[in-house]
Amino acid sequence: MLKDAIRTLAASKEKMSMVMGGQLQLAGVSAAEHKALQDALKNQDEKKGNYTLAVWG
Amino acid sequence: MEDIVPMIGQEMQRISDKYFTTEPLRGYAKSFIREKQAESMRFGLLTVLHYRMFGGDSGPICQAAAAVELFILASDILDDLQDGDAPHQAWSQVPPAAAMQTAASLIVLSQQAMLELEFGQAGLLRVVQMMNGQLLKAANGQMLDLMNAVTDEDSYIAMVRHKSAALIVMACMTGVMLAGREWHPIVAEYAEEVGMAAQIKNDIRDLLRWDDKNDFILRKKTLLTLFLLEEIAEGDEWIKDYFEGRLQAEDVAGRQQMLEEACDRTGAALYGSVRMRMHFNRFQELLDEVPEAALAKDKLLQIFSS
Numbered sequence: 001m002l003k004d005a006i007r008t009l010a011a012s013k014e015k016m017s018m019v020m021g022g023q024l025q026l027a028g029v030s031a032a033e034h035k036a037l038q039d040a041l042k043n044q045d046e047k048k049g050n051y052t053l054a055v056w057g
Numbered sequence: 058m059e060d061i062v063p064m065i066g067q068e069m070q071r072i073s074d075k076y077f078t079t080e081p082l083r084g085y086a087k088s089f090i091r092e093k094q095a096e097s098m099r100f101g102l103l104t105v106l107h108y109r110m111f112g113g114d115s116g117p118i119c120q121a122a123a124a125v126e127l128f129i130l131a132s133d134i135l136d137d138l139q140d141g142d143a144p145h146q147a148w149s150q151v152p153p154a155a156a157m158q159t160a161a162s163l164i165v166l167s168q169q170a171m172l173e174l175e176f177g178q179a180g181l182l183r184v185v186q187m188m189n190g191q192l193l194k195a196a197n198g199q200m201l202d203l204m205n206a207v208t209d210e211d212s213y214i215a216m217v218r219h220k221s222a223a224l225i226v227m228a229c230m231t232g233v234m235l236a237g238r239e240w241h242p243i244v245a246e247y248a249e250e251v252g253m254a255a256q257i258k259n260d261i262r263d264l265l266r267w268d269d270k271n272d273f274i275l276r277k278k279t280l281l282t283l284f285l286l287e288e289i290a291e292g293d294e295w296i297k298d299y300f301e302g303r304l305q306a307e308d309v310a311g312r313q314q315m316l317e318e319a320c321d322r323t324g325a326a327l328y329g330s331v332r333m334r335m336h337f338n339r340f341q342e343l344l345d346e347v348p349e350a351a352l353a354k355d356k357l358l359q360i361f362s363s
Contacts, residue, residue, distance in 0.1 A: 003284065003328065010324030036334035040327060 107232025222252030
């Protein structure tokens with residue numbers, strides 16, 4: 001499940017790097033969720049409000 | 058497309074001057090429209106772009122876009138009056154009762170602008186019915202948001218689909234249907250997806266800002282705050298205590314950094330970012346399924362990123 005996977009990743013920088021590098025597949029996470037997760041991890045500035053995503057808000 | 062913005066603004070002013078014949082309504086409407094024009098006309102632009110995408114090339118499409126923007130303006134005014142958090146806006150600087158009356162009048166004006174369009178009567182009726190259907194859907198969502206009636210993630214998603222996404226569907230589909238086409242389910246779906254992405258983007262921003270609009274301070278239930286509250290870690294109990302009213306605003310003042318750390322540590326910010334991207338990625342996939350959008354894709358993305 002996506003939420004569990006994110007909680008696991010938030011607790012482990014190492015696992016986060018592995019997902020970014022494509023070395024770790026997360027159980028119970030769909031392909032669409034995995035793609036979005038990789039995109040989000042590559043653009044971590046988003047959490048500070050600096051969005052690279054082209055959508056108004 | 059940007060050259061269309063002044064034309065939509067002029068149409069809004071023309072229709073307003075035609076029906077708002079006495080002061081102060083005329084003056085208030087004029088200044089509110091001017092302020093709206095200076096900010097953005099993205100909904101109207103979506104109407105014009107979709108009209109052209111689906112083969113519309115004549116007719117008073119700017120008047121339809123003006124009708125869409127008049128409704129959006131009314132909705133922005135009411136939203137700001139309800140939240141009381143936009144003191145710089147022109148409508149916050151007049152008596153609230155006058156701003157409210159102007160907003161109500163703009164809603165009727167929007168309808169009148171649509172009904173006066175020189176399109177076939179049968180087709181026009183279908184478009185107006187569609188618009189009203191989406192606007193009533195948005196009204197349901199706005200009330201849920203206003204009452205902070207969200208209880209879990211499913212009810213949050215349902216509220217956003219009503220409140221935010223329905224307005225984008227309305228703007229896009231007005232263009233599609235005025236071009237002579239039927240309700241387009243894929244356009245409706247991609248408009249909904251981009252509406253969801255935009256709302257989640259707002260939610261991330263509104264959790265991490267530290268002012269009167271902060272969702273945490275306002276105890277608003279969003280995708281992120283629900284995630285944060287779902288599994289409270291040791292040391293973060295104050296977050297739940299505040300949300301459940303055991304702590305007051307003065308008790309949590311100055312805890313911005315602690316909240317940011319909790320969002321990082323728990324993955325709440327990352328979860329919001331992932332969910333936002335999922336909706337945006339789905340929007341892009343759906344866009345590729347609409348042949349009529351092929352040539353307008355860049356313009357569409359430009360509107361959504363402006």
